Amino acid sequence: MDPLETIIPIDGRYWSKLEELSAYFSEYALMRERIAVEIAYLKKFVEEVEREKISELPLNWKEALTIIPSEFTIDDAKRVKEIEAEVGHDVAAVVKYLREKLRDLGLEDLAPYVHIGLTSEDVTNLAYSRLLAKFNREALLPNLVKLLEQVAALSLEHVDTIMLGRTHGVPAIPTTFGRFLANYAYRLAKMADEIYGFRFPGKFGGAVGDHSALKFAYPDVDWIRFSREFVESLDLEYVPASTQILPHDKVSQYLMRVSLLDSILSNFCRDLWLMSALGLLVFTIKKGEIHSSTMPHKSNPILLENAEGAFDLASATGSYIARRLLSSRLHRDLSDSIIKRFYGLPLSLTILGMKNLSKALERMTVKKEEMLKEVESRPEVLAEAYQVYMRRMGIENAYEIIQDALREGWDEVLRTLKSALPEELYDEVISVKPSRYIGESEKVTLILLDEVEKIYKKITDYLAEVQS
Structure with missing residues (x-):
């Protein structure tokens, strides 16, 4: 499909800015992650539950299994979709595909143990949580840290740049532009602090959460211990209270935090826009850009406006998803499945907003003389x-x-x-x-920036550690 034919602008108009997010939110990414979870479970199951089978397997059986998710291609994903068209179930299609691959690798003896005792949600909830965790540390946090660095640097640069404070939209008393920016830097840092070390959840309990099938077939295994160890081996937080699905409370917490971040950033865009309208900020236009089809003189804050819209839509859809996922009928209904497939909508919009806001800040010129003149007048x-x-x-x-x-x-x-x-x-x-008449403006700015620096260092150290 040509990008011009897509329904959602994320996959069309904004694709060039967001294509790396396909690694977290595409159907291909979900398939690959489901396969990785299935293979990890199969390895642990064979090693701990069906140990006697190991002697019948090739010496490199574990390495051969590892190849399946690591070398999963788009053509492989198309094969999964072919199977799904026959069976009408996405996870069942993954299971059939894996059995085919095992036969191809000479590991057909393991075929009976693929997905044994599991419900599809045992695999899917872990796949989604792993994808969200990767998105958080590989996409959201790096973009947020870049923004935080930009705003903090601008705040320090303008620590003594006098500006007129406005309340209710009308003149109040003087402050500094650095103090104005430090307030946002501090708020962003506090939100980043809540997001950076977020532990995503996982459950592993069978059809209604009681490990019934596995306990029936293998009564001597401590399946609660097994499940906890397996979930934690995937670097997720084990949730023992589950039905057929993982309660979405923690994922909803994450989405709400990101939605709050979106709202803060949207407010920041509006404030910068207002200062631009007052002639206190200018956003330079790139050579060749056209900002009006009829007025050649126009230089509009289009990056800010685009970012504001993206943040507002991200906040609205993200908070809706967070609230809606808290509801599930009895032990499970399928309404959450379609909603989770849209995780990429608000989170991609968040990244789009961050990138446009970051670019706007790079193009921003502060009219210090105009700010001072306004105050003195x-x-x-x-x-x-x-x-x-x-x-x-x-x-x-x-x-x-x-x-x-x-x-x-x-x-x-x-x-x-x-x-x-x-x-x-x-x-x-x-x-x-x-x-x-600026009171403790400069002192408060430096205090806030000191707190921002502490959080910034903590997060950058964390990112360096997880990426090493």
Whole structure:
């Protein structure tokens, strides 16, 4: 199929930016991971339950089994789909395919033990959790760390860049652009801290979670111990409380965390967009780019807008999936199956948003002079400082006095101050420029960035360890 014919833009319009995610969310990836789980189970089963069979197998039987998932190709996946068209069941098709491969490898004696005593969800839940874990450490975290690094670096660069704070969309008091960015860096770091070491769950318990078939056939085996060891060998967290399916509570927690991250990043995009609209930020246009089909002068913050839309859609669909997966009728119904096949929708949109936001930050120019000019042109931002200082001097209704004076104009504010304060204090108070009324802004920025650095280092150390 040509990318122009795809239904979902992820696989068409945005494919060039997201194609690496096929390794986690494509049907091919799910098949390959199911096969890897089936083979891992078959090895453990033979070694621990049917040990006497080992003497009848070739010496390289384990190595031969390992080749099946590691060399699984698109043509192999097409063969699985052919079988599925005959049997009407995706996991049963994988099982039949594996039996074919065992015969091809001269390991037909192992065919009876493929998928023995399992339900399809024993394999599928482990496959999905392993794919999500790989996505988290190989795609989400590296992109998040890059963004975090960018925002923190910009914050430090602009630690003393004066800007006008706005509440309710209108001028409030001065702050710094570095402080504004540090707030987002800190929020992103805290979310990254919750996501980076997330342990994905796994269950392994048969048709209703009680190991019934295996216990009946092999009553002397401790199947609870076996299951726990097997799940943990896949680097997953064993969940003993299961029906036919894994309760999706933990996966839902993960999706909700990513959805919260999406919402924070969407808000960041909107704030940068607003500052662009105010003429305080500029996003440079690449040579040859067209931002309007009719207005040649246009240079639009399109990367921010695209990222915002991606984050909003990711947050909405991700949080829906998280909530919906918590519900399953009695011991299982199939409604969760189709929903899980769409894990890639919100998570791919998250990556798309991150990439576009990162590119926007690379193109961003901060109009420091405009920011400072805006602050200095608004002396009324000192009204808060004046009324608090007057209250310190024991003037009870200082707020009302300054508020009334403001209605008459700034000169009236100064006259009011002069009549209320001793001359030496008046001179000291009015000597403060709006651009210096920033409180502990720089100090708070550095405190926040110090916390960000600690989390950043922890996560980058973790990524270096898991990727080595």
